[in-house]
Amino acid sequence: MAGPDLRQMGVVGAGGAGFPTAVKAGSRVEFVLANGAECEPLVHKDVHVMEKFAPQVVGGMRIMMALTGAQRGYFGVKTKNRHALEAIASRLDGTGIEMTPMGDFYPAGDEYELVYLATGRLIPPAGLPLQVGCVVNNVETLFNVFQAAQGHPVTEKFVSVTGLVGQPSCFRVPLGTPLRQVLEWAGGVTRPDTAVFLNGLMMGRLLEDLDEPVIKTTGALIVLPEDHDLVARRRLPLESKQRIGKSACDQCSYCTELCPRHLLGYDVQPHKVMRSLGFTATGKELWNQYASLCCDCGLCTLYSCPESLYPKEACGKAKADLRAAGIRFTQEKPVQVHPMKEGRRVPSAMLRRRLGVEAFESEAPYRERPGQPALVRLPLQQHVGKPAVPVVSVGARVGLGETLARVPDGDLGADLHASIAGVVRRVTDREVEIEG
């Protein structure tokens, strides 16, 4: 099927790394999966995308099915999000798409997990959904696919704002808007001495600069007190995390026993990676290999370890060391789902309690944003691949949706468009700035 040119329309994965959607759309698969799991604590974005824009999301999924030749689609949504689930389910008659209802667990949104739940297939170790006949798209990406088919390039991003703000909310925000502005639209921060997490407490990061712009992968801002344990733990330097782990890890192996990738049958064993901290350089590779298939979900560090150590960070360092040494781990043993997998799921409510964030959980209703940014800064790289190359000059007047930068033919990436109408004030090799 000749569909929208997703590369020219700037569509990239809106739920994570920003992988260009055109590449997925160009593959041939049996199944298209929609990922609406949204499992990070205190993040409420995808639920609104599904509830408020169900026709567009289902429409985008049907376009992806047509482009990839998929006969079936599966829609992963948590049953606790009843309104979103009903909004989607009521539009599926005759589409070849079925619902994949999900429990309220963390991490439900890992694509290895979703592919297994929906199709019963296990992605080969270090492999891609494509290898088992699947492509997986976040629900906001599907919304953007539909918009692209209507001639609208990606110029906005859904962002939820929760925690210590006046009015927790979810907005549709022009790309390039300063995050500080988005916090103000949500009623502003309600007390001094706060810290802001970007894109989740588990897999996101602490924001050091509130003037960072919204990009195509921004999804959530969470404001916590500066003295919250999660903030202190995040700020600890890696060397300290490793040093504490070296002296305090008692090898109880809870981190491994509760690791979702381990339970799915992949050879991830963070307790063995922790063991490597106590060794000299010799033999490290042997232990580090057990980090290779870790998905960075953070459960071991923030939930499983009874001593509050940092196995996720140890795995992160191990993976970086293996990459630097050019060592690629291949799992020899077959992928076999652990018999205790179901019984060892981590309910979201228990995770919130363990993180100490129950008091900050609240509704974050979808609202029209109360204003428009006066100035937007649009980085040329908001996606996996090569940066886009500017095609506008300083002083040019641009309309909403006009192309600002293109990715050269043959390179991986996606084009970039004006998110507000205005005048181009600055063009560098990193970004384009527009004044409205």
Ligand code: SF4
């Ligand atoms: S759970 Fe904590 S103490 Fe136990 S093996 Fe893992 S890192 Fe060590």
Ligand code: SF4
């Ligand atoms: S972060 Fe920890 S729990 Fe999550 S996949 Fe990696 S090792 Fe397993």
